[in-house]
Amino acid sequence: MKKTKKQTYHNKEYYQELYDDELQRLERQWKLSIPKLTNKEWLAIFPEARPNLEVRLKEMKKEYKTLISEIEKDLKDLYEKDIKDDFSRWFCEEIIRTWKGEALNEMSKKIVGLRLLLSPEKKVVNSITNSMVEQAKQYPFENLIQVKNNFALCPFHNDKRPSFHIKDNKGRCFGCGWHGDTIQFLMDKEDLSFREAIEYLT
Ligand SMILES: [Zn+2]
Secondary structure: OOOOOOOHHHOHHHHHHHHHHHHHHHHHHHHHHOOOOOHHHHHHHOHHHHHHHHHHHHHHHHHHHHHHHHHHHHHHHHHHOOOOOHHHHHHHHHHHHHHHHHHHHHHHHHHHHHHHHHOOHHHOOOOOOHHHHHHHHHOOHHHOOOOEOOEEOOOOOOOOOOOEEEEOOEEEEOOOOOEEOHHHHHHHHHOOOHHHHHHHHO
16 A cells, blocks of 8 residues: 655654654663762772772882883983073973873872772761871972972973972972962862862871
């Protein structure tokens, strides 16, 4: 029997559209049904992931150290070349900064994230005490940033020569004016909350 009436429900595209709409609706529903868990909560559900993450953290710390010594070597080579032309020197520094400096920043963020993730659960409570804050402030600045003769490369601006000065375990940058203690430093550098910074530093 031949259908002569051209009706929407005989139209293939019409059904395709209906089908697509329904699929999207199902997908939205499915997404809403996924529990919104933090990484820490996922880890509690899948504790078997912990050893792998611990291995990864160790590897990353090693990679971080390697990268730091590479940057040191690159800078040393560069300064020993005694380039007279400012532009060439700037260009070389810029290459080191972009290629390795930024990789270093990314890596340090990941390391902090992993360390927080793997830190014992008991620390995640509502009780940050004064003594924890004091302890966090005493955390050696040298462990957070590469320091030489009390100076470091400032992570808050595009620092070419170390202009970040550390005194009494507090930092001050002569370039961009940033100043603060280890807590503030970690919050600004790694984009952490006060609580996360305290957890990391204690
Ligand atoms: Zn600065």
